[in-house]
Amino acid sequence: MAAAAITSVLLISICLLLGCAFAEDPFVNYDFVVSYITASPLGVPQQVIAVNGKFPGPTINVTTNNHLVVNVRNKLDENLLLHWSGIQQRRSSWQDGVLGTNCPIPPKWNWTYQFQVKDQIGSFFYFPSLNFQRASGGFGSIIVNNRPVISIPFDTPYGDITVVIGDWYTQNHTALRKTLNAGKELGMPDGVLVNGKGPYRYNDTLVPAGIDHEKITVEPGKTYRIRVSNVGISTSLNFRIQSHNLLLTETEGSYTVQQNYT
Template sequence: MRRNSWQDGLQETNCPILPGENWTYSFQTKDQIGSFFYFPSLLMQKAAGGYGAIRVNNLPAVPIPFPRPFKEYDVLIGDWFNADYRGMRASLDRGNLLPQPDGILINGQGPEKARLEFEPGATYRLRISNVGLKTSLNFRIQGHSMLLVETEGSYTNQKYYDNLDIHVGQSYSVLVKAKKKTNGKSYFMVASSRFTTSEQVGIGIISYPDSVANPLKPLPKGPALSDFNSSLQQARSIRWNLTAGAARANPQGSFHYGSINISRILVLENNLMLLGNKARFTVNGVSFVHPDTPLKIADYFQLEDVFQPGSFPDRPTAGPPSLGTSFIDVLYRDYYHIVFKNPLSELQTWHIDGYNFFVVGMDWGVWNESKKAGYNMIDAVSRSTIQVYPSSWTAILIQLDNMGMWNLRSQNAEKWYLGQELYLRVKGVGNDDPSTISPRDEAPMPKNVIKCGRAINL
């Protein structure tokens, strides 16, 4: 969404598309390549499906850093709940949290329904995305190794994995070499829940032209259900491919992020609050409340009383939690150091719209300034979604070079729905009035913009 948060489809950048209406998104896939997915962002509709894969391919002049695969498959994995999404939403509104999932789906299908066809000896690219609501998943293929090559718009150092932890909202590309001889066998592919009270398993099948029956059990074994440490070590092993070109021909490593001066440090801590007897989730003690007019619309028309500059703290505070419309004013092209702190006992996943960022550090315990000495300032992977393990922290560096109103949120659907998000208002010097912004820096308001709230008649 380069220069175009008008097309981001979030509650504070777009007015809702009303029942029976339609709206056309228009954006340029300019500065990223890789594996992504789309989904509905309002009212827990994601729980009912509606998601799908997006592939952004290299320009013909920019070679991919591996032999071109014989074929590509999109593999969408996610948790499933035996409840109507409207009932799930109503339960959250009453202050309840979502239960453990009832199952795991692969490409929207139940056990042994999703099938991929392999040709002997061919190499396949699997673009795997966790499109679920709240559950981290481990993906693996019986009898086949996976060569990791890309994640969320970045080419990675190529490394073989027997299994991959894929947290909510994350996407990976792997190359899988088909067997030359199978003797009539087929093979399981498995997506199993991580860090849940009991294991749920999604099962698909990889078959060959001579496969004569379903695969033989047992299923391929994954990591222990509650083994956070192996997951952390795997995450640390994923590094940026410094020599590959991606959206442009110049190598990814030509951007030396470690030499850029930091403009500002944000320390963002997720937590839980109770409002009466209802659960809400917070960032730095503030649980997000949506105003009557989307922030992007209100900013464009300069409506009063929607924004309260400086009201969101840069670091966790000791005061009582509160409700608020959390946003941070950011100077265009500033470079931020953001630390995500997770004091709770369950894994947290964060996403920033409109950006990739460098994951320079993650570890157990409490973050402090001394942790910067251990950061990876050479080949930290660049991506848009990152996990924070229980009682731990994750640090990122991000260049805010994409003007607009951008959402920073929990990818856990219940936490997001119940307030765990904020917005970054990215503007240049002297651009408080939107009419002063050059279309080279930000696209103008689209002609088909939907107006609502206090802007409905403007």
């Protein structure tokens, strides 16, 4: 009788352990509708590419080992692919959203991307990878948080701030593509956007009055994690905050040997 009881306890323990070992990692779902809208980020009305009516698109927020599922509806007038920049596609290369691994999504069609973000942590972004569409928008941030078992090599910040920066032209991607196809250079960008807003133009005299800059509210004496992604098409940008020190903690999915920048 005692032996039978011990055997039952062992079997229950083994079943519980197996259940833990094979528990499914969580799924995180998003629905994206990619379409054109009219915006004036540099004071000039132009056609931009929005995701769910937003420019830039919504932020994807997941945790390591999550399965990310993104259903994309293409409401553009041309083929579309969304690429997840910096995300390693381990055994899921056909979900990478670039030609050669994916067939394009035709207009008025949808496609569901599904992949696991594995153990990468940090800040990434997505963007349309076909036909120079990135020059018109369609981009947004991806945040991959760490599970509790992955330690953070710095003090927990008071808050998180996401900053999407990039060069910008007042012509849309179709016009810019024609320029490149004709063998010409694009020339100096018309400005730089921060979270989809200007009016950071190289020639300040061209900026109409009354355009709001991007405003970020913080509390004095607090430490913030700032997630910066350059979504531009041709220009490298330096990011700094005047009279403040910046500590580089992560890049391209890995924590860094931390270095202060002033």
